[in-house]
Amino acid sequence: MHFDEIVARLRERFGDLVGEADEPDPARPSLLPGVFVRADSVTDVCRFLHDEPAMAFEHLSCITGTDFKDSIHLAYVMTSYVHRQVIALKVKLDRDDPSIRTVEEIWATANWNEREIYDLLGVYFEGHSDLRRLLMPDDWVGHPLRKDYQEQPDYHEIPTTRENPLGKY
Amino acid sequence: MVEEMNSPRVIEAGLEGGPGQGAVLWGKASYLLNLSRKHSLWYLLFATACCGIEMMQTGGPRTDLDRFGMVFRASPRQSDLMLVAGTITYKMADRVKLLYDQMAEPKYVIAMGSCASCGGLFQKSYSVLKGVDLIVPVDLYLPGCPPRPEALNDAMMKMQDIILSEDWRRKMTEKTEPRPQMGRGGILKRA
Ligand code: SF4
Numbered sequence: 105m106h107f108d109e110i111v112a113r114l115r116e117r118f119g120d121l122v123g124e125a126d127e128p129d130p131a132r133p134s135l136l137p138g139v140f141v142r143a144d145s146v147t148d149v150c151r152f153l154h155d156e157p158a159m160a161f162e163h164l165s166c167i168t169g170t171d172f173k174d175s176i177h178l179a180y181v182m183t184s185y186v187h188r189q190v191i192a193l194k195v196k197l198d199r200d201d202p203s204i205r206t207v208e209e210i211w212a213t214a215n216w217n218e219r220e221i222y223d224l225l226g227v228y229f230e231g232h233s234d235l236r237r238l239l240m241p242d243d244w245v246g247h248p249l250r251k252d253y254q255e256q257p258d259y260h261e262i263p264t265t266r267e268n269p270l271g272k273y
Numbered sequence: 274m275v276e277e278m279n280s281p282r283v284i285e286a287g288l289e290g291g292p293g294q295g296a297v298l299w300g301k302a303s304y305l306l307n308l309s310r311k312h313s314l315w316y317l318l319f320a321t322a323c324c325g326i327e328m329m330q331t332g333g334p335r336t337d338l339d340r341f342g343m344v345f346r347a348s349p350r351q352s353d354l355m356l357v358a359g360t361i362t363y364k365m366a367d368r369v370k371l372l373y374d375q376m377a378e379p380k381y382v383i384a385m386g387s388c389a390s391c392g393g394l395f396q397k398s399y400s401v402l403k404g405v406d407l408i409v410p411v412d413l414y415l416p417g418c419p420p421r422p423e424a425l426n427d428a429m430m431k432m433q434d435i436i437l438s439e440d441w442r443r444k445m446t447e448k449t450e451p452r453p454q455m456g457r458g459g460i461l462k463r464a
Contacts, residue, residue, distance in 0.1 A: 239362070239364070239400055240363065240364065240399075240400055241363050241364045241367070244363070248399035248400070253399070255399060259363050259366075260363075260366070260367065262363070262366060262402065262407050262408055263403070263407060264363075264403070265403060266391055266392060266396070266403035266404055266407075
């Protein structure tokens with residue numbers, strides 16, 4: 105099944121909830137082909153993509169998050185081994201209070217992916233079974249991949265910077 | 274028969290007694306103690322990243338740390354030397370300090386590789402500790418990314434020189450101040 109067909113199936117099934125699609129474009133190899141969906145519908149769409157035999161996206165490769173300054177984008181990259189197909193579902197979230205339903209019940213691997221995004225971007229995943237920081241210590245201040253992140257000068261009395269010995273030259 | 278031991282740092286040490294008489298090894302107490310110390314450096318396995326691979330290789334048959342009397346221990350309580358081989362994140366930093374505090378004196382630390390020495394290529398990273406000397410006292414820095422097994426081998430020999438050259442009581446009398454309050458996450462808290 106081609107990218108266009110998948111998007112067409114999604115539009116047919118979910119109507120308005122499905123937004124614009126980033127078509128695969130040889131001129132923009134860095135663009136992840138995917139389709140935007142409304143944030144509140146993400147579990148339904150994922151469930152459909154996972155369960156429907158014609159789609160059978162049984163593997164969640166990763167969830168990535170990006171801070172675009174006006175909003176936070178998440179991309180759920182999923183793979184179908186049966187149909188040899190990769191697709192990304194993209195979601196725009198409000199930057200001030202980013203929150204979305206977890207997809208942990210669909211793919212258990214989302215547990216750590218979502219913890220990572222919570223840690224680095226501060227997105228809250230409703231219904232997540234264990235939403236703790238993953239990479240940073242539990243009592244870290246701030247979310248490092250936010251564009252306006254300000255690093256604290258020290259952590260547990262350990263300075264977070266080191267003087268450059270070459271700086272004086 | 275008196276033989277001066279062939280080392281510039283040794284002032285008085287020697288072997289007396291001929292064949293059939295038994296033999297006496299004599300020398301300064303600090304020298305003899307340090308001599309035994311430097312030949313039984315048990316090191317704590319502390320491989321947190323790519324440098325760890327080189328450390329394993331150094332323990333392997335080609336460079337063979339065993340010939341210095343160095344064997345790796347999986348427990349800090351049996352170790353004399355902490356070989357920090359790899360990137361230390363802030364999450365790990367508290368654990369490093371905890372492991373260091375569990376080691377018995379005299380104890381030594383080698384910061385292996387750029388990451389452990391100063392943060393290395395993660396200098397601007399949000400999650401990496403910029404040098405392990407910010408949390409524990411470091412005796413020897415080993416540059417490289419990663420240092421080759423030969424380099425680590427050389428560092429071990431330098432470490433032995435350091436041990437031999439110091440007063441045998443120095444490490445025991447030195448006070449290491451415990452850092453206050455280790456934070457949440459199951460880490461021990463100190464008063
Ligand atoms: S110094 Fe280089 S080889 Fe060693 S842990 Fe850091 S990145 Fe890896």
